[in-house]
Amino acid sequence: MAQESSFDIVSNVDPQNLDNAINNALKEIKNRYDLKNTSSSIELDKSSQAITLIADADFQIDQITQVLYQKMVKLGIDIKAIKSKGREKAGGDKIREVFTPINGIEQEVSKKIVKDIKDSKLKVQATIQGDQLRISGKSKDDLQAVMANIRQKDYGIALQFTNYR
Numbered sequence: 001m002a003q004e005s006s007f008d009i010v011s012n013v014d015p016q017n018l019d020n021a022i023n024n025a026l027k028e029i030k031n032r033y034d035l036k037n038t039s040s041s042i043e044l045d046k047s048s049q050a051i052t053l054i055a056d057a058d059f060q061i062d063q064i065t066q067v068l069y070q071k072m073v074k075l076g077i078d079i080k081a082i083k084s085k086g087r088e089k090a091g092g093d094k095i096r097e098v099f100t101p102i103n104g105i106e107q108e109v110s111k112k113i114v115k116d117i118k119d120s121k122l123k124v125q126a127t128i129q130g131d132q133l134r135i136s137g138k139s140k141d142d143l144q145a146v147m148a149n150i151r152q153k154d155y156g157i158a159l160q161f162t163n164y165r
Contacts (some may be wrong), residue, residue, distance in 0.1 A: 005143055006136035007148065007164040008129075009113065011157050013081045015103040019044060021071040022051060028067050039094065040064055051082065051099040054090055061087065061097050079157030104131025104155050109155050120149055 022044050029042065030036050040055040042064060053068070055061045068081050082099040090096040105113070110133055114126040117135065124137035124146055137143055147161055 005140050005165060007133055007143060007147070008162045009105070009133040010129075010160050010162055011081070011105045012160065013158075014047075014050070014078060015049060017074075017075045017077055018049070018051075018101065021075050023063070024074075025068045025071040025100075028071070029064060032063075032067075033061060049101050049103075053097045053099070054094055058087070058095060061095055065097070078099060080156065081127060081140050081158040088127065098113050105157065105159075106131075106135065107155060109163060113150065113155065116149065116153060117146055119149060120146065121147060122139065133140060 026042050029040055038056050038060060040063075040135050041052070041053075044050075044094045045052070051063050051068070053061055055064055061110050069100045072079060072081075080102070082101050085098045085100065085135070087095055087097045096118050107128070110128045113133060114128065117124065117126045122145055123139065124135055127134050128137075135143060135146055137146075145162075150159065
């Protein structure tokens with residue numbers, strides 16, 4: 001009898017990699033000519049993992065965001081792994097934008113992924129386990145086909161495949 005194989009679909013951000021990306025972006029911001037003598041900064045709240053960008057103007061926030069995205073991609077963090085809460089006025093004439101990392105898959109996204117897996121007509125079972133999904137089946141080829149199908153679709157969040165056995 002064939003052994004059941006499985007893998008998990010999760011959405012997690014490695015806090016150490018995120019911290020490294022922020023530190024690298026901060027170094028570049030301090031040395032960049034167009035941002036050198038401004039009050040532009042990036043801060044990471046270690047407890048809530050919230051990333052706060054502060055600058056004097058909208059275009060500077062855009063520049064800082066681009067630098068942060070570049071550093072994240074360089075360290076293997078998907079840009080969809082963080083989401084913005086929007087821009088707001090900070091004290092004085094400064095502008096603040098707060099990003100939060102997405103850890104865990106929301107229920108409606110999980111249901112959409114399960115529906116897409118069932119629509120693929122592959123012989124696998126998908127179960128929602130809190131904020132992650134477990135996909136199991138007898139054929140490893142079917143599991144790999146599920147991974148390929150999920151990678152092709154955009155669910156608005158960064159997805160990782162873990163615990164493959």
